[in-house]
Structures are given as C-alpha cells and as structure tokens.
Amino acid sequence: MSEMERNMSLLRFTTAGSVDDGKSTLIGRLLYDSKSIFEDQLESVAQASESKGLAHIDLSLLTDGLRAEREQGITIDVAYRYFSTPKRKFIIADTPGHIQYTRNMVTGASTANLALILVDARKGLTEQTHRHSFIASLLQIPHLVICINKMDLVDYSESRYNELMLEYERFAAKLGIKDIHFIPISALNGDNVVNRSENMNWYQGSTLLHLLETVHISSDQNLIDCRFPVQYVIRPHSTAFHDFRGYAGRIAGGIFKPGDKVLVLPAGLETTIEKIYCGEEELEEAFAPQSVVMTLTDEIDISRGDMIVRPGNQPENSQDLQSLVCWLNQTGPVQGKKYILKHTSREVKAVIKAITYKLDINTLHRNEEDKSIAANDIARISIRTTSPIFSDRYTRNRNTGAFILIDEHSNETIAAGTII
Amino acid sequence: MHTYLLSHLEELESEGIYVIREVAAQFENPCILFSGGKDSIVVTHLAKKAFYPQNIPFPLVHIDTGHNFPETIVYRDWLINLLNARLLVGSVQKTIDTGRVKEEQGLNASRNKLQTTTLIDTVEEYKFDACIGGARRDEEKARAKERFFSHRDEFSQWDPKNQRPELWNLFNGHKSQGEHFRVFPLSNWTETDIWHYIKKENIQIPSLYFAHERDCVLRNDIILSYSEHLSLREGEEIVKMKVRFRTLGDLTITGAIESDADDLDKIIVELEASRQTERGNRADDKRSASAMEDRKKEGYF
Numbered sequence: 001m002s003e004m005e006r007n008m009s010l011l012r013f014t015t016a017g018s019v020d021d022g023k024s025t026l027i028g029r030l031l032y033d034s035k036s037i038f039e040d041q042l043e044s045v046a047q048a049s050e051s052k053g054l055a056h057i058d059l060s061l062l063t064d065g066l067r068a069e070r071e072q073g074i075t076i077d078v079a080y081r082y083f084s085t086p087k088r089k090f091i092i093a094d095t096p097g098h099i100q101y102t103r104n105m106v107t108g109a110s111t112a113n114l115a116l117i118l119v120d121a122r123k124g125l126t127e128q129t130h131r132h133s134f135i136a137s138l139l140q141i142p143h144l145v146i147c148i149n150k151m152d153l154v155d156y157s158e159s160r161y162n163e164l165m166l167e168y169e170r171f172a173a174k175l176g177i178k179d180i181h182f183i184p185i186s187a188l189n190g191d192n193v194v195n196r197s198e199n200m201n202w203y204q205g206s207t208l209l210h211l212l213e214t215v216h217i218s219s220d221q222n223l224i225d226c227r228f229p230v231q232y233v234i235r236p237h238s239t240a241f242h243d244f245r246g247y248a249g250r251i252a253g254g255i256f257k258p259g260d261k262v263l264v265l266p267a268g269l270e271t272t273i274e275k276i277y278c279g280e281e282e283l284e285e286a287f288a289p290q291s292v293v294m295t296l297t298d299e300i301d302i303s304r305g306d307m308i309v310r311p312g313n314q315p316e317n318s319q320d321l322q323s324l325v326c327w328l329n330q331t332g333p334v335q336g337k338k339y340i341l342k343h344t345s346r347e348v349k350a351v352i353k354a355i356t357y358k359l360d361i362n363t364l365h366r367n368e369e370d371k372s373i374a375a376n377d378i379a380r381i382s383i384r385t386t387s388p389i390f391s392d393r394y395t396r397n398r399n400t401g402a403f404i405l406i407d408e409h410s411n412e413t414i415a416a417g418t419i420i
Numbered sequence: 421m422h423t424y425l426l427s428h429l430e431e432l433e434s435e436g437i438y439v440i441r442e443v444a445a446q447f448e449n450p451c452i453l454f455s456g457g458k459d460s461i462v463v464t465h466l467a468k469k470a471f472y473p474q475n476i477p478f479p480l481v482h483i484d485t486g487h488n489f490p491e492t493i494v495y496r497d498w499l500i501n502l503l504n505a506r507l508l509v510g511s512v513q514k515t516i517d518t519g520r521v522k523e524e525q526g527l528n529a530s531r532n533k534l535q536t537t538t539l540i541d542t543v544e545e546y547k548f549d550a551c552i553g554g555a556r557r558d559e560e561k562a563r564a565k566e567r568f569f570s571h572r573d574e575f576s577q578w579d580p581k582n583q584r585p586e587l588w589n590l591f592n593g594h595k596s597q598g599e600h601f602r603v604f605p606l607s608n609w610t611e612t613d614i615w616h617y618i619k620k621e622n623i624q625i626p627s628l629y630f631a632h633e634r635d636c637v638l639r640n641d642i643i644l645s646y647s648e649h650l651s652l653r654e655g656e657e658i659v660k661m662k663v664r665f666r667t668l669g670d671l672t673i674t675g676a677i678e679s680d681a682d683d684l685d686k687i688i689v690e691l692e693a694s695r696q697t698e699r700g701n702r703a704d705d706k707r708s709a710s711a712m713e714d715r716k717k718e719g720y721f
Binding site: 081082244 | 423424427429434437442468470474475558580583586587588589590592594607610612694
C-alpha cells in the first residue's frame with residue numbers, strides 16, 4: 001500500500017434538498033470533477049435526458065436508481081454515492097428534502113460526519129433550511145457546511161453572502177452545532193466547488209472540495225469513554241485453541257489496551273484485558289470504531305449484549321429512558337404496547353410510558369397539546385425497558401446513545417431514538 | 421504523530437466484519453454466497469478475520485451455472501480447503517434437468533437469469549435465513565438503494581419501495597417464518613477499494629483477473645472467452661488475445677478487456693485510468709435500464 005493510500009481517511013456526509021436548489025447539480029459536479037463518473041454511466045444518463053426532452057444532462061438520473069423514481073422524477077429513498085480524491089474517500093448519503101421524507105433524512109444523517117446544506121442566495125433561508133439544520137443537530141452531525149448557492153444570480157454579492165451568513169448564525173445559535181462553515185458557490189458554474197472562483201475575490205476561505213478533504217474528523221468519535229458492546233463470543237473448540245474464549249465487537253467509544261482493568265456489565269465483575277486481536281494480528285491498542293476480539297484474564301460468563309467498560313467510567317445503567325424519537329412508520333405509537341428496543345448489541349422489550357411533546361421541526365415549537373404521532377414526526381417520549389440498558393447521552397456518544405424500536409408483529413423498524 | 425483515525429480501508433474492513441458478525445449473532449442458519457469473483461473472495465476474507473481463530477461458522481454456497489471458467493472452480497476448491505470451510509453447490513443444470521426452468525434459446529441465450537431459481541431452491545432446501553453476498557452499491561443503480569440487511573419475503577422477492585430504514589449500525593434482522601435476508605457487508609466499498617484491499621491484505625485471487633493469452637471471440641463489441649459453451653456464428657473467428665477479466669460471471673456473458681496488467685499494481689493503475697464501469701462488459705446488464713432491478717425483485721443476487 002502506498003503512503004497515500006495509508007493516509008486516506010473516510011468522510012461520510014449527507015445532503016438534503018429539493019429538485020430546484022441545485023443539489024443534484026452540486027453532487028454531479030463533485031462526482032464529475034473528481035472523475036467518479038464513468039463514460040458508460042454518462043452516456044446512459046445523456047441518452048435518458050434526451051429521451052425526456054431535456055436540453056441538458058440531468059445528473060439526478062445518475063442517482064435515481066429505481067424505475068419508479070426515474071418515471072416519476074423523484075427520489076424515494078436514501079441513495080448512497082461514492083467518490084474519492086487522493087486525500088479522502090467520500091460517502092454521500094443523498095436524501096430527498098421534502099417533509100414527508102424526514103425519516104430518510106434522519107437515516108442519512110445517522111452515520112454522517114458532515115452535513116451539506118444548500119441555501120439559494122436569492123431566496124435566503126427557508127423552512128427547509130431550518131428543517132435540515134435541525135435534523136443535523138438532532139442527529140449530532142459534528143460538522144455543518146452551509147453552501148450559499150447560485151451566487152452567480154446575485155452578482156456574486158459579498159453583502160448578500162454576509163447577510164445570509166449572519167441570519168443563519170442567529171438561527172443556529174439555538175441548535176448547538178459546534179463546527180459551522182460557510183462557502184459562497186455556484187454549483188452550476190463550478191465557483192468554489194472544486195476550483196476557486198475568479199468572481200468572488202472577496203472570499204478568502206476554502207473551496208468546498210478542499211474543506212471536505214481537510215475538515216478535522218479524528219475527534220468525531222468519542223475516544224474518552226471506553227465502551228465495548230459484546231457482539232459475538234468466539235469459542236473455536238479446536239486443538240490449537242482449545243480454551244480460547246474471545247469477545248468480538250466493534251468498539252463504541254474510547255481506547256482499550258491489553259493490561260487495562262475493565263468492568264463487565266451487567267455482571268459488575270472486574271477483570272483485565274489479556275489480548276486484543278484483529279484477525280490473526282495482535283494489537284497494542286484499539287479504538288472506536290475498530291472491530292476487534294478481546295480476551296480477558298478471568299473466566300467470566302459473558303454473552304452478546306453485555307458491555308465491557310472501565311471501572312471508573314461507567315455508562316448509565318437504567319430501565320427508564322428519556323429520548324427524542326423520529327417516528328418512521330405510518331402507524332403511530334401505542335401506549336402500553338410492547339416493542340423491541342435495539343441498542344448496541346442488546347435487545348430488550350420496552351413500553352412507551354408517556355409522550356411529553358411533539359416537536360415542530362420547522363419552528364422547534366414544542367407542542368404539548370397535540371401528541372398524535374405519525375410517520376416523520378419527532379417527539380420526546382419516555383420509555384421503560386424490561387431489563388437495563390447501558391447507555392450514554394446521545395450528545396456524548398452517538399453509538400451508545402442511539403436505539404431503534406421494532407414492532408414485534410410486523411418486524412418493521414418503527415422509530416429511531418436518541419437518548420437525552 | 422499518532423492519531424486515532426482509521427484509514428478508509430481499515431474503516432471499511434471494520435464495518436464489513438461488524439456486519440458479518442451481526443449475521444452470525446442474529447440468524448440461525450446463514451451462508452455466504454460464493455461465486456469465485458473478487459467481491460465474494462473479499463467477503464470470505466472478512467469472514468475469516470471476523471471469527472479467527474474459529475473457522476467461519478457457516479457454509480459457502482456456490483450457485484453453479486455449469487458455465488464456469490475452469491479456473492474459478494480450481495480456485496474455489498483450493499480456498500475451501502485452505503479455510504477448512506464447508507461448501508454447498510446449487511446446480512443450475514439440475515434445475516434445468518428437473519424441468520424447473522427452461523434453457524434460454526436464441527442468440528443471446530445465457531444461464532444468468534436461470535440462476536435465480538436455483539438460488540431460491542437452494543435457500544429453501546437448506547432453510548437459509550441469511551445469505552451474505554458481495555454486492556456493492558457503486559456497481560449498479562438499483563444496488564445503490566440496497567440495504568446492508570435486505571429483507572426478502574417468503575417468495576424471496578425484494579420490494580425496493582418498502583425497505584426498512586437502516587439507522588446508525590443497528591441492523592434489524594427480525595423476520596417471519598419462511599422469510600430471509602440478503603446481507604451485503606461490502607455495501608460501501610467501490611471497485612477501487614476492493615483492489616486496494618486485496619493488495620493490502622495480500623489476498624490470493626483467480627488467475628483470470630491477471631492479463632494472460634487466451635482464445636477469444638469478438639461479439640457485439642464484447643470480447644468473450646472461447647469455450648465449448650460458445651458456438652461460433654457466421655463470420656466469427658477465434659483470435660488469440662492478451663486479456664484479463666474485471667468481473668467474473670458466466671463464461672458465456674463475461675467480457676474480457678485487452679490488458680497487459682499482470683500484477684495488482686498494474687491492475688490498480690489500469691483501473692484508475694479506466695473510463696468504463698466494470699459491468700460495462702456484462703451482457704446481462706445491457707438487456708434494459710432496469711435489468712438489474714427486475715432480476716433483484718425476483719430474488720437474484
């Protein structure tokens with residue numbers, strides 16, 4: 001592996017938007033300018049655009065993969081797209097921006113390091129801008145990039161850009177997002193997307209691609225609170241590894257080293273890490289989000305759903321959860337009904353005890369009167385589980401602060417929750 | 421300076437291993453769908469790493485069209501032996517012989533579509549509740565919408581418009597009797613990632629991927645390997661060419677590319693300069709814009 005390959009990192013970002021805000025054009029430009037679109041793909045999109053009677057190549061056809069989407073000209077689902085530069089590999093979770101698709105936006109945002117929000121320089125901030133920003137903050141996406149797009153249509157005006165930036169900063173103050181960047185662009189003409197614009201000499205910051213390549217993501221994972229949810233127990237029973245008992249999982253927080261004193265939950269027993277493996281390789285240390293196998297110095301009965309932590313830094317251990325949930329299913333919550341709650345590698349039964357309020361995702365207004373919840377609604381609810389789960393606040397750790405609810409009968413994933 | 425940040429290949433590996441372990445934990449009777457192609461080889465490599473020092477705790481299933489490259493079968497048997505794994509073979513020939521499907525006739529006949537019936541029969545015969553496959557989202561536009569855990573109803577059908585939302589890394593494998601899941605640990609990998617990873621991990625792959633001299637037939641601008649399964653049409657002739665394969669499917673439909681790339685470094689250089697997708701040479705995808713979506717809905721890989 002070359003030096004370049006070794007140092008390449010991975011950035012997951014989400015975009016949301018409607019047809020006319022230039023999102024497809026922007027993605028198309030990033031893909032095209034980074035040479036991630038192949039000739040045969042471009043050819044088939046050009047052909048499809050022509051048969052639809054379009055004068056230009058409609059890059060959204062690249063992404064709308066299902067027949068129904070192509071026929072109706074809409075994006076139904078989260079579409080994942082990939083491109084890379086010598087510095088980074090990028091995964092774009094491209095989601096439709098309309099309010100009915102809140103669940104798709106939440107899905108795309110759940111794994112993102114960064115959210116890209118497009119603002120039309122002529123129209124300014126809209127309800128949709130607020131909604132996307134709020135979802136980004138709810139899902140704790142660490143970095144936010146606000147692209148003030150269509151600068152060509154406002155004569156590349158610095159004062160218009162400053163005005164929108166100020167307005168957004170005032171709005172974002174109540175969201176609690178730490179890292180916000182602004183870039184004036186024209187996706188159509190390529191200003192400040194990959195290449196620096198010659199039309200906006202007043203702008204001294206990065207181009208969009210440069211920012212995506214350099215935004216600091218090594219602290220996006222929680223490396224302080226050690227959390228290792230046991231996913232699978234490895235017992236080879238072979239001659240060579242007769243007594244081997246390894247605990248496999250993906251580190252959800254912190255850094256673990258052989259020799260570390262650890263505590264196993266829920267048993268509450270202390271022991272020491274003997275070795276850490278990735279495949280055959282023994283590691284000197286392992287950190288989130290690595291998938292590893294740990295062996296311990298003591299024989300303790302540990303199974304899937306247990307969690308290995310440090311004795312001096314333990315998660316919440318409780319059967320009562322306060323959470324913000326995004327409801328995903330047409331059928332709303334039924335109080336008193338049992339659901340399956342899935343949190344890290346642990347599954348427990350749960351009931352919804354109370355709905356505290358429904359949140360208007362455009363205004364952030366807390367509605368305590370109308371608590372009827374349906375698909376795409378966001379609500380604060382309290383939940384009681386049949387046995388304890390080991391959690392952290394979502395704002396502290398996205399891995400141990402998230403859960404989903406599953407309907408026992410339909411098996412559908414019906415809600416996504418963050419612990420507060 | 422030491423930073424606690426994984427490289428993109430390490431992060432993809434960690435994700436893939438996590439997904440495979442979820443399958444082992446959530447399902448009773450999973451399998452790996454193994455074609456002998458590079459993607460299923462990488463999946464198998466991840467599975468080996470996921471459970472070391474235990475053997476892979478489920479079988480590898482090969483859906484054998486009877487039109488394989490001989491090199492693929494040699495490689496398959498070598499790998500099975502090396503991993504001490506269990507191999508199960510579903511035979512398309514048997515599906516044809518028992519009258520479950522009819523061999524396609526005509527000019528562009530292939531056994532590609534027939535595989536679906538054999539695959540579904542095999543899933544039912546062994547009662548698999550999860551089949552791990554090597555499909556990637558960057559391969560094809562219908563696959564870009566695929567989940568890691570992709571639900572199949574009791575008829576093995578995929579309903580793309582009614583998929584379960586997939587949040588964080590919380591995968592919901594709950595299902596009713598008779599249903600199963602297709603699971604794709606390489607969802608977020610690109611073709612370039614696969615090759616860089618094969619190199620990084622020093623994974624052995626079939627010789628077909630490296631440039632070699634071969635008897636070929638040029639048909640509809642696609643270079644096909646000459647074999648007993650390919651009858652020459654009028655005006656066609658056998659030519660010796662230096663070629664390699666970017667993907668491995670059936671002998672009868674997988675196009676080769678002219679190439680001098682006889683090692684991994686050269687393949688990576690060639691790939692990065694390439695302006696065609698890897699499936700550009702697959703006759704099975706060229707049938708229509710929705711060819712893949714249609715096959716997938718019926719239960720294809």
